[in-house]
Amino acid sequence: MASFIKLVDSIREERGYDDNITIACHCHYGFNRTGFFVCCYLIQRLGFSVEQAIKVFKDARPPGIRHPHFINELFERHCLGLVRAPTF
Numbered sequence: 001m002a003s004f005i006k007l008v009d010s011i012r013e014e015r016g017y018d019d020n021i022t023i024a025c026h027c028h029y030g031f032n033r034t035g036f037f038v039c040c041y042l043i044q045r046l047g048f049s050v051e052q053a054i055k056v057f058k059d060a061r062p063p064g065i066r067h068p069h070f071i072n073e074l075f076e077r078h079c080l081g082l083v084r085a086p087t088f
Helices: 002-014 032-046 050-060 068-078
Strands: none
Touching: 002 032, 032 050, 032 068, 050 068
16 A cells, blocks of 8 residues: 555655646546555545545445455544454
């Protein structure tokens, strides 16, 4: 995740933070991993809440993040006080 954020930051810096540029990111299907990465960037760098980031991604790339474990991970990473449940 850190490498992705650093890459996007460098592209945005190089382009002068122009909101009209497009940066493409795509995994195998373009929903789950792509959505996770894009949402993390929106949350960490652009100040979106987890819910806002998920909605913005879903609106831009229907049906959005489809697998619940990616959504759960977003909440676990970005919501203060949330602790991952132990696995058995």
